[in-house]
Amino acid sequence: KVPFEIKKFSTKATATLSGNILITDGMPEDDQWPAITRDQYGNIVVTWTHQASPVETNIGLAYSSDGEAWTAGLITLDGAPMYSDIAYVHGADFEGGGDFTGLWGVYGDIANDQIGFYRIADITDDSTYEFYTWQTTYEDITYCAIADNTWYNEFNYDITGPTNMYIYHEVYQQYDIPNCPTHWYTDGETTAGGVGYFDAQSRLKTAPAFDPDMACLHDNDPAQTESDYVLLTWQHDNETTGHSEIVLKKIVPEIEPDIEYTPYQWYIAKGDTFDAAHPNIGASGSNAVVVYMCSDNVFGDWDIKCAYSSDDGMTWQTSTVANEPQVDEVYPAVYMSGEKAYCAYIKQGNLYLVESDDGGATWGEPEQINEVDGAVVAEENSVDIHPAGVVWTDDRNGNKDIYYANVAAAPAIAISSISGGFGVSAVIENVGTAAATDVSWSIDLSGIVFPSHREGTISSLEAGESTKVSSGFIFGLGPITITVSAGGATKTASGMAFGPIVIGVK
Known part of the structure; x- marks a missing residue:
């Protein structure tokens, strides 16, 4: 457990006609890589990385009960914390790991080569904030990812609690794997530690890995069954073909908790003449979609494709989300509710939202979300979407800010x-x-x-x-x-x- 300091900002923003809300008001430095969720009290919660200088970073956190009045804060930790991602977890729904209910986040300290996590029982009460780092050091940390409803038992070491992904340079015994994908299990009570599995790639070549994402699915039995599983996806740069491709691994902890040995692992987008990059995953019930950038067209520009499944991620088909000729559509984010899927992506500096009513098989017409043309920053993890709304990185004010819009309303x-x-x-x-x-x-x-x-x-x-x-x-x-x-x-x-x-x- 590590000490922290918090500096808070409050803002009452009035939504514009298009509903754009500035979250990072009063923060003149760059803010980027936002992630969004909703807590047990109905608060919309956003985290991001605040870049005060090339050597000084903070974890940004903000919450709102209505999407307009926001309380935001910057968390100062030792080192340089980056890549914060956040999820809502409810341990009381499951056997083992305690009954923690609240927010669980992950981050990487690139100054001290440490991966970490945090948990927050009540976002409105900073006395409930807890930050942790793992004691072992890991070099070249580049990504952290977590998803709502993550809570699983890992039977080899009997660890029960949230799981998440980190990507870093794995050096262990005979292994030396840069940009290695790893999948961690953490004790929900924070007393028994945790265990991390790295992908040594005996089954599938998956490193160097980039831009991971995950989705967590459960049945209604508090005891873990084979119906409880995690879908992991990331970009793999194939050093043989010179092209990037999309990895999908289904982890069923009751069968095999190790990311390397899961029997369910595939490339869901792969080719010798095109790139598939920057995946983002959403899932609901037995349905799942992975949206990603793809250059498989006659012009070689970036389109948005979708791999979709209706059988718990066991088989996949492909559809097209957006493909305007000779125009790049980039950095998609997605969530699902039932058979409805909502995908946000960037085109020519603008943020668009498009919906599917049939589990990702077909997609409707896009709607622009930002009202200042060309202000959306086109970089990886610039956009995140959730039933609570959409957040993105925007430079309309001369620096990188985090904006929010209450769009993509969906039944659940x-x-x-x-x-x-x-x-x-x-x-x-x-x-x-x-x-x-x-x-x-x-x-x-x-x-x-x-x-x-x-x-x-x-x-x-x-x-x-x-x-x-x-x-x-x-x-x-x-x-x-x-x-x-x-x-x-x-x-x-x-x-x-x-x-x-x-x-x-x-």
């Missing part, structure tokens, strides 16, 4: 409860930021019970609203398993059936 369906009584009922809630329509739902019962299946459709469910669905009349005897599915969400419970009555649902 959750099953908040399952209960018994006469039959089985479930409460389905829209926890997203836009109305949901035509939400299919089903209740499936296993055991000695009939009928065992009931389904229906919710025609409309506004953001923040909930509704109850029911199995109707059933007749059963003994223990039953209840599985409720709705809009890409699934929740499982168990109970006891005595004729038409179900009790002890948990």
Whole structure:
């Protein structure tokens, strides 16, 4: 655990017609590489790297309850912390690792060659901020990545808690791997340390690695199962072909926690005559999309492509997100909600948003987000997108600033409860930021019970609203398993059936 200092700034920004909000008001130096999430209290939270000088850096943190009034701060640590990324975690949903609920971030100290992490129980209370570094040193740290809902058990050393990626120069025994991709597991209680696996590349050539991203998926069982997995992606520069390609690794910790030995690893974009670079991943339910830059066209300019999967990342197809001829579209970011995907990318100094309604197979027309033409900084990790909004690096004020816009509103369906009584009922809630329509739902019962299946459709469910669905009349005897599915969400419970009555649902 390491000491820190925080300098806070507050700003009340009025959204422009296009809704652009300056987060880094009062910070004249450069701010870049933003990341965004939302905490358990509904606060929008943004982190970034503040570059005060070539040798002085800070971790930037800002939060807002409404997207307009922001409290921002600069975290000073020993050394030069950079590449901050942040996620929301809820350890109480899982077995092991404690029940920490809040924000979990990662960073690299390039001055002291140390990788680190931080956790924040309440972003509004800096007494809950905790910063840590690992004791071993790692040279040439270049990237750090983490994703919402990361919480897994690593069975070799029995470490349970958040996982994340770092890229650095790995030197260990006979290995000497520059720009090596690594995947770390950290104890959620911060008492048992952690374990990091590096990719020694016995299965797939993946280094030198650049620009990693990840997505975390779980079922509703607090105990870890083979349905709990992590999707990792990054850019690999192929030194044989001279071209970059996209790596995808699916880590199922219950099967194999080691990034090197996972049985699920592929190139999802690769060619001998073109480059595929700077991937960004989003996932929801069994759906996943990886958006990336690709020069596979007659002009050789950058387009935005999408690799998409509907079977938990096991097979992939490709679509085109944006491909204006002889114009570069670059540095995409994406998130998913159900089958809807939202991709932001940069073209000619402007930020665009485009949506898919079918899991990434097809894409609509782009909408410009920034209102000052040419002000969006076209560099890697310049943009991040989340159900809470989009953030980007912008130089309209003469230096690099972080801007926010409340766009990409989307529904997000959750099953908040399952209960018994006469039959089985479930409460389905829209926890997203836009109305949901035509939400299919089903209740499936296993055991000695009939009928065992009931389904229906919710025609409309506004953001923040909930509704109850029911199995109707059933007749059963003994223990039953209840599985409720709705809009890409699934929740499982168990109970006891005595004729038409179900009790002890948990």
